[in-house]
Amino acid sequence: MENTLKKTAYVSLTVLAASGLAFIAPAVSQTNTADAKAKAITIKVGVMTMNDEDKAEWKVISQYAKKHGNVKLRFVQFTDYSQPNRALADGDIDINAFQHYYFLDNWNKENNANLKPIAKTVIAPLRLYTKKNYKSVKDLPKNAQIAIPNDATNEGRSLVALQTAGLIKLKKGVKLATPSDITSNPKNIKIVLVEASQTARSLGSVDAAFVNNTFVPAAGLKFNSAIYVEPVNKASRKWINVIAARPNYKQNKSKYAAYKEIIKGYHEKKIKRLIKKYSGGTSLAAWDIKLK
Incomplete structure (x- = not known):
């Protein structure tokens, strides 16, 4: 991509010089593009194989994160529950979204790990x-x-x-x-x-x-x-699904900022409507739920 930009700038310079015009605007445009790329960040998100609901929700979240934080989401899909936490602990992905508190706590105990829940997502009664x-x-x-x-x-x-x-x-x-x-x-x-x-x-x-x-x-x-x-009652808190990250997730400031934009995007009203639409009301948005 970088070589293409250089070639484009070179051709533009040649044409403009032949016309006797000053070459200023293209150089500014190239600099701005480079600055924008420097600020962009890609976050790898571990998920289970996505159904239509997941695709619709993550499309909205991706658009929000891109607009508000210049964050690009890259999804890594897994086929069984044993995989996403290991990939997260090993650094193959940045965050994952597939499990409830109880599953995460149990996985941490069994694997001597300390992955952290950083946001609530949904609760889906069995x-x-x-x-x-x-x-x-x-x-x-x-x-x-x-x-x-x-x-x-x-x-x-x-x-x-x-x-x-x-x-x-x-x-x-x-x-x-x-x-x-x-x-x-x-x-x-x-x-x-x-x-x-x-x-x-x-x-x-x-x-x-x-x-x-x-x-x-x-x-x-x-x-x-x-x-x-x-x-669904007070005893259901442990079944609330979460977004999880590694224990040092706040140390990388740019990624931490990206995570916050992803969470904000997930907690949009649009997502709540999509959860209700695709699950027929069987899954509930958990970030503001009151369990009785």
Whole structure:
């Protein structure tokens, strides 16, 4: 790009000199372009494979960041939840946006890390779906198979949701429940552990499955078809999704300034409207939510 600019300036100078005109304006224009480029900054954002909602939201955020902070966003998409935090810790990306507080806290503990939440984004209650003729969890038969995500935090969350739904009971005081913590299971529900991105696909072979909102549209499911929805209350704070950065994220002043513009863009009213539109009201903007 730089060589192209030099060649353009050289050609312009030659033509203008032949015409007997002074060569002033193009030199100023080239300097201004160089100054603008010097101030621009690119931020690599780690996300899960983006659906239509993600694309619409990040388009608005990108436009805001570009306009207000000369920030260009470059997206790095991942296919499973084990990847974005490792990429962030290793410096392959600058920030990521895919996880809730609980997932981040647990990942930090398991990996002796200290990634930091720097902004709230959304809260998406877990929803239980089926492709069979069940209208509610009460219709699930004995020995029904239910697929849940196999990562520790979403596994534990799903089991708590099944307890709240009245299908099972868990040991008291367990922070991250596993199927071995089930103390009561009147219907003898069979828990099937599946990678989060595959729970929707498993619906062809199980009675029901918890499907994270990220994967619902691509699976051809409708949000309002869920037979059970996790309640949102004071205990839900840990399920609020966040933007995360490395622990020293404030040290690089230019990047820190860029992060603040990205957050401002995310917290625009337009984003709140898009969240409501694409999720059918099932996901909630979390930066100003009041949990009761």
